[in-house]
Amino acid sequence: xxxxxxVSHCILxxxxxxxxxxxxxxxEYRERRRLMELVLEKDIQVIQLPCPEFQIMGxxxxxxxxxxxxxxxxxxxxxxxxEPFLLEMEEYCSRPDRFKILGxxxxxxxxxxxxxxxxxxxxxxxxxxxxxxxxxxxxxKMTEGSGVFVDVLESELRARGLDIPVLSMDSMSxxxxxx
Ligand code: SF4
Numbered sequence: 001x002x003x004x005x006x007v008s009h010c011i012l013x014x015x016x017x018x019x020x021x022x023x024x025x026x027x028e029y030r031e032r033r034r035l036m037e038l039v040l041e042k043d044i045q046v047i048q049l050p051c052p053e054f055q056i057m058g059x060x061x062x063x064x065x066x067x068x069x070x071x072x073x074x075x076x077x078x079x080x081x082x083e084p085f086l087l088e089m090e091e092y093c094s095r096p097d098r099f100k101i102l103g104x105x106x107x108x109x110x111x112x113x114x115x116x117x118x119x120x121x122x123x124x125x126x127x128x129x130x131x132x133x134x135x136x137x138x139x140x141k142m143t144e145g146s147g148v149f150v151d152v153l154e155s156e157l158r159a160r161g162l163d164i165p166v167l168s169m170d171s172m173s174x175x176x177x178x179x
């Protein structure tokens with residue numbers, strides 16, 4: 001039986017992430033390392049999902065909040081990016097004797113790929129003054145909920161009757177440890 005996970009793109013390729021001081025990502029990178037070690041140790045197969053933000057806005061993008069991506073255009077692009085992967089999931093799920101998809105791994109806190117945690121704020125318009133910049137920064141909140149890419153993924157999974165959970169890196173590591 002081949003065991004498979006689908007991972008958010010930047011779990012395998014951190015070059016796709018928003019440019020930032022990576023010292024702030026220490027905790028996330030620790031979880032990532034642990035997950036990768038377990039994947040190799042337990043011979044889990046890995047399929048990398050596309051990075052929606054990199055594909056839509058490239059490497060020079062600012063950090064965003066969920067509200068900015070929660071629009072029909074972004075959702076439609078997410079659906080198109082996910083389509084070939086959903087077909088792969090359907091095919092693997094049609095052979096339960098041979099394949100088991102353990103789940104999709106999220107990146108918690110992301111406005112796109114978060115699952116239990118995402119960031120929100122009423123961000124829009126020109127940032128013309130320092131006061132406006134501070135006002136925007138002050139509106140940033142981390143909150144329970146999914147990013148837009150994961151939201152689209154879960155509704156597509158439901159529509160296709162695919163019972164595949166979305167799990168954080170930490171939760172997936174616990175699942176793999178128990179195998
Ligand atoms: S959009 Fe998703 S895959 Fe891309 S950098 Fe953000 S969390 Fe990672």
